[in-house]
Amino acid sequence: xxxxxxxxxxxxxxxxxxxxxxxxxxxxxxxxxxxxxxxxxxxxxxxxxxxxxxxxxxxxxxxxxxxxxxxxxxxxxxxxxxxxxxxxxxxxxxxxxxxxxxxxxxxxxxxxxxxxxxxxxxxxxxxxxxxxxxxxxxxxxxxxxxxxxxxxxxxxxxxxxxxxxxxxxxxxxxxxxxxxxxxxxxxxxxxxxxxxxxxxxxxxxxxxxxxxxxxxxxxxxxxxxxxxxxxxxxxxxxxxxxxxxxxxxxxxxxxxxxx
Amino acid sequence: xxxxxxxxxxxxxxxxxxxxxxxxxxxxxxxxxxxxxxxxxxxxxxxxxxxxxxxxxxxxxxxxxxxxxxxxxxxxxxxxxxxxxxxxxxxxxxxxxxxxxxxxxxxxxxxxxxxxxxxxxxxxxxxxxxxxxxxxxxxxxxxxxxxxxxxxxxxxxxxxxxxxxxxxxxxxxxxxxxxxxxxxxxxxxxxxxxxxxxxxxxxxxxxxxxxxxxxxxxxxxxxxxxxxxxxxxxxxxxxxxxxxxxxxxxxxxxxxxxxxxxxxxxxxxxxxxxxxxxxxxxxxxxxxxxxxxxxxxxxxxxxxxxxxxxxxxxxxxxxxxxxxxxxxxxxxxxxxxxxxxxxx
Numbered sequence: 001x002x003x004x005x006x007x008x009x010x011x012x013x014x015x016x017x018x019x020x021x022x023x024x025x026x027x028x029x030x031x032x033x034x035x036x037x038x039x040x041x042x043x044x045x046x047x048x049x050x051x052x053x054x055x056x057x058x059x060x061x062x063x064x065x066x067x068x069x070x071x072x073x074x075x076x077x078x079x080x081x082x083x084x085x086x087x088x089x090x091x092x093x094x095x096x097x098x099x100x101x102x103x104x105x106x107x108x109x110x111x112x113x114x115x116x117x118x119x120x121x122x123x124x125x126x127x128x129x130x131x132x133x134x135x136x137x138x139x140x141x142x143x144x145x146x147x148x149x150x151x152x153x154x155x156x157x158x159x160x161x162x163x164x165x166x167x168x169x170x171x172x173x174x175x176x177x178x179x180x181x182x183x184x185x186x187x188x189x190x191x192x193x194x195x196x197x198x199x200x201x202x203x204x205x206x207x208x209x210x211x212x213x214x215x216x217x218x219x220x221x222x223x224x225x226x227x228x229x230x231x232x233x234x235x236x237x238x239x240x241x242x243x244x245x246x247x248x249x250x251x252x253x254x255x256x257x258x259x
Numbered sequence: 260x261x262x263x264x265x266x267x268x269x270x271x272x273x274x275x276x277x278x279x280x281x282x283x284x285x286x287x288x289x290x291x292x293x294x295x296x297x298x299x300x301x302x303x304x305x306x307x308x309x310x311x312x313x314x315x316x317x318x319x320x321x322x323x324x325x326x327x328x329x330x331x332x333x334x335x336x337x338x339x340x341x342x343x344x345x346x347x348x349x350x351x352x353x354x355x356x357x358x359x360x361x362x363x364x365x366x367x368x369x370x371x372x373x374x375x376x377x378x379x380x381x382x383x384x385x386x387x388x389x390x391x392x393x394x395x396x397x398x399x400x401x402x403x404x405x406x407x408x409x410x411x412x413x414x415x416x417x418x419x420x421x422x423x424x425x426x427x428x429x430x431x432x433x434x435x436x437x438x439x440x441x442x443x444x445x446x447x448x449x450x451x452x453x454x455x456x457x458x459x460x461x462x463x464x465x466x467x468x469x470x471x472x473x474x475x476x477x478x479x480x481x482x483x484x485x486x487x488x489x490x491x492x493x494x495x496x497x498x499x500x501x502x503x504x505x506x507x508x509x510x511x512x513x514x515x516x517x518x519x520x521x522x523x524x525x526x527x528x529x530x531x532x533x534x535x536x537x538x539x540x541x542x543x544x545x546x547x548x549x550x551x552x553x554x555x556x557x558x559x560x561x562x563x564x565x566x567x568x569x570x571x572x573x574x575x576x577x578x579x580x581x582x583x584x585x586x587x588x589x590x591x592x593x594x595x596x597x598x599x600x601x602x603x
Contacts, residue, residue, distance in 0.1 A: 116455035
């Protein structure tokens with residue numbers, strides 16, 4: 001049996017007395033698109049924040065490519081090949097779209113204040129290559145007309161796109177997408193699903209995503225995990241999840257089951 | 260293929276012309292017999308030296324978003340290091356200058372460590388404490404620093420040229436060229452830094468620490484780097500200051516000077532290399548020349564009120580500082596030229 005790309009075991013995270021995630025097991029295999037769903041406050045984003053090491057989980061382990069990353073510093077995560085986006089967008093607002101995508105390549109660039117201050121020819125070359133890679137992604141995501149705009153002036157949907165680009169340009173193995181379809185209408189959501197599928201093919205990625213939009217998730221993901229109050233209440237293929245009584249209960253309340 | 264004429268962009272040509280003009284400043288001023296040339300050149304040199312501090316503070320505050328009210332402390336460390344190295348250790352100026360920069364950078368790095376856990380006002384208080392304590396430390400280390408008397412009779416700055424006679428900067432005019440040369444080098448370095456991967460890491464820390472961490476920016480490394488680089492600038496400037504005045508004492512480095520440095524950066528324009536230069540010049544010249552205006556000179560300390568008024572008006576009308584106003588004006592002129600060309 002091949003080793004999963006990402007393997008979370010027995011993850012528990014509490015804030016004060018509040019249980020955000022409890023004893024969660026989750027795996028993502030190479031090439032998979034896996035969805036993490038659940039009602040508001042179910043602990044989905046907390047899982048992301050544990051993987052990207054913004055939170056220190058109270059218990060449990062996270063392995064990536066067989067390596068224990070449970071205690072790796074947060075800025076090392078992207079170097080290992082895990083890039084993420086944020087639910088409410090965390091772009092560098094004063095930087096242009098292009099600069100944000102150059103920042104996405106920070107770990108791939110050999111920088112140093114003296115090297116950069118003297119602008120050695122090596123620095124110029126790596127900068128030029130980085131701009132080329134950024135432009136390729138900008139082209140792919142249809143962001144060409146906005147490349148010199150500061151991120152702050154773009155509408156939310158485009159900012160989400162820039163964030164996706166910034167994650168992609170770091171050439172990750174695993175992409176964590178936190179509500180990529182937030183704020184998008186039905187048409188845009190369909191296009192986004194196509195885009196995510198294309199990206200996975202083209203960059204040989206694995207994707208773990210958090211999302212509220214059920215149609216989006218059901219159409220896109222191969223496997224789903226359902227969280228409610230920090231606990232995993234179901235996992236399986238979209239078909240299995242759709243008919244799972246615990247899921248229906250969590251989403252629609254007990255009355256729905258009685259019907 | 261790079262060919263030389265591709266370098267001849269409008270902005271490069273303008274920069275070159277500007278450089279030519281500043282090199283001729285002493286000559287131009289000399290044409291007006293009414294101007295006390297020595298004094299004015301001394302003031303301009305002071306402006307150039309403060310501009311170096313402002314450049315460094317802007318890297319730390321304007322770009323990396325880390326506030327400092329302690330830059331007079333770094334400036335003092337640079338000045339005293341250079342003074343001690345040249346008078347007590349008899350090192351030549353050409354070694355004392357980088358020595359002052361490097362030692363100050365090391366201290367900036369150390370100050371950056373506690374600053375890692377502090378932001379905003381708390382960082383301001385911590386750096387203020389640093390700035391306050393340096394003059395006191397200088398008083399205590401009397402054997403080295405001369406205590407409240409300070410250090411005096413510093414040697415002339417000079418650059419040895421191997422077999423040729425060394426260049427010695429004796430007059431105010433000569434010193435002006437030294438300060439100008441160092442400022443040009445420091446401006447070049449600052450411009451390269453802000454347009455590089457390091458500069459982006461700085462801005463990322465300012466804009467969103469979460470985004471910076473997620474993109475692999477090591478906050479410890481880049482915050483301490485920002486402090487060290489900024490302190491390096493202040494240290495180099497401190498060394499030039501000591502040799503401009505040929506003598507220094509602890510009261511040259513009060514908290515008011517730290518506040519002046521912050522004012523220069525904000526006045527000139529945050530996160531703008533040219534802004535640091537404008538701000539440093541404007542404040543230095545205003546502080547020293549306002550007292551000579553006809554009416555202002557008749558009332559004691561009226562110049563401070565006038566200065567305050569000018570500062571309030573500047574920041575209210577130009578929220579992006581002088582650099583922002585200059586850029587706007589430039590764009591307006593460029594548009595007008597474009598229109599004229601279309602009309603032809």
